[in-house]
Amino acid sequence: MAGRPSDGTPSASDDEAQPSAPSISDEEWQRFVQEAGRDRSSAPKEPSARARMVTERLRRQEARGELPPGWRTGPAWQEMNGRGTRRRWWAVVGVPLAVVVAVVAVRPSLIPGDPFGTASPVPDTAAASPLPAETAAPTAAPGAADPDTPTVARPFAGSPAERWADGEAGITLPAATPVGTLTKAQVAQALRQTRRLLVDANLDPATLRGERPETAFDVIEPRQKELLDLLTTGLRKPDKKHDPLWMFSRFDPSEMRLAGDVVKTRGRMTFKEGEDASVAVHADYTFVYPLVREGSDEVARTIVRRVLDVRLSDPTRYQVTPGKIVVKHFDQEIGNSACDLYDGYLHPRFDSAEPTGAPPTGPTTDPYDRSKGIPADRRDECRVVSRT
Incomplete structure (x- = not known):
């Protein structure tokens, strides 16, 4: 002392x-x-x-x-000197204790276990991160997503598509290689033309508003007159035998619009040597469209899956238009759109509005399930969807 x-x-x-x-x-x-x-x-x-x-x-x-x-x-x-002792005890113990209390008041999460329940939830980065590109058919449908209700600010909430790529970014091309008599450059051209067709038919804002998809018509072989006439008639005067929805995604701009400017896309594109000195390109993509009606902020989603097979032949061996693709097969599967309504537009069902068209009668299916092909015997069925 x-x-x-x-x-x-x-x-x-x-x-x-x-x-x-x-x-x-x-x-x-x-x-x-x-x-x-x-x-x-x-x-x-x-x-x-x-x-x-x-x-x-x-x-x-x-x-x-x-x-x-x-x-x-x-x-x-x-x-x-009892009073002095208490003062010295407070100087030794009380001051550090006061510092600790002040720090905890500012950052209570420093206390193990968060006894005050003030810690922010840890974000699920795995759920929010984008999925890697699809390179092969998945083995099963995507798992259940969060149960959130979609909003204009977050139109893909509650959907597996929230982790899908945005628009054109979801249509990636495989690396081109020579096929048969076709060079690497010719194969790459076939892949690019297929991508242009998909983008213009399913993602271009003008097409979605109901306008004529000029780029899609431009890449198709002009000698495919029957197909071009069918699509042209469908755009001008749609009916059950001339439905533009077989190839194009369209919504009536007087009734609804996209919720935001993003359409989610997922799928894959492959190629192989085809018949008649050609490269055969196979495309399988699903597009998810979030929509709102005029005067409402309720969001509804329509899911469209398209399967497309095209061919580009060697122009030195066959009478074809260089750089144009021949559409050999196209198919579609549509989830959450009015049944038996042939006005050339997709009509998603909104909970706050009376449904249009006939009610669905087919089996219940998951529109996000990309593990199976589109059944040929169900192409004309209007199916119930398990989720949107």
């Missing part, structure tokens, strides 16, 4: 020669207590002459047994 004696402090031999020291007065004791109780956090100081004298007297008295046991830390010290 007091500093060590300086070199000038009397030695033990001097103590034996001197007479017994008189007892310490109350005034001297109080001064000692005050001197010893100074802030210990300050830098050490050389003891004063009075402090050295008092300390030496106490040391001698303790050696002769004149002081009670435990006088340095015992009850006598606490009783005589």
Whole structure:
């Protein structure tokens, strides 16, 4: 508690020669207590002459047994300066405790277990991250998504498509290689033309608003007059035998519009050597359209899956238009659109509106299930969807 004696402090031999020291007065004791109780956090100081004298007297008295046991830390010290002791206890314990309380008040999540329930939820980054590109048919339908209701701000909530690619980014092309008599460049051209057809028919904003998809018509072999006439008639005067929805995705702009500017896309494109010195390209893609009606913020989704087989032949061996593709086969599967309605537009069902068209009668299917092909015997069925 007091500093060590300086070199000038009397030695033990001097103590034996001197007479017994008189007892310490109350005034001297109080001064000692005050001197010893100074802030210990300050830098050490050389003891004063009075402090050295008092300390030496106490040391001698303790050696002769004149002081009670435990006088340095015992009850006598606490009783005589109890208020000072409490103050020193608060300086040692209370200040750090106050710092801890202040830090916890600002960041309560530092307490293990979050007893106040204030910690922010850990985001599910795996659920939010985009899926890798599809390179082969999946083995099963995608798992259940979160049960959230779609909104204009988040139109794909509650849908597996929330992790799909946006629009054209979902139509990736495989690396081209030579096929038969066709060069790598010719195969790459066939892939690009197939992609242009898919984009213009299913993603172009003008096509979705019901306008004529000029690019799609431009890439198709002009010698395919029967197909081109069918599609042209369907756009001009749609009916059951001339339905533009067989090839194009269209919505009536007077009734609804896209919720945002994103259409989700997932699928794959492959190629192989085809007949008649050609490259055969196979495309299988699903498009998810979020829509809102005029004057409403309710979001409904329509899901369209399209399977397309095209061919590009060697122009040096066959009479074809260089760079144009021949559409050999096309098929579609539509989820959440009015049945038996042939006006050339898709009509999703909104919970807040009366349904249009006939009710679906076919078996319940999952429109997100890409693990199976489109059954040929169900192409004319209007099926119930398990989710949108």
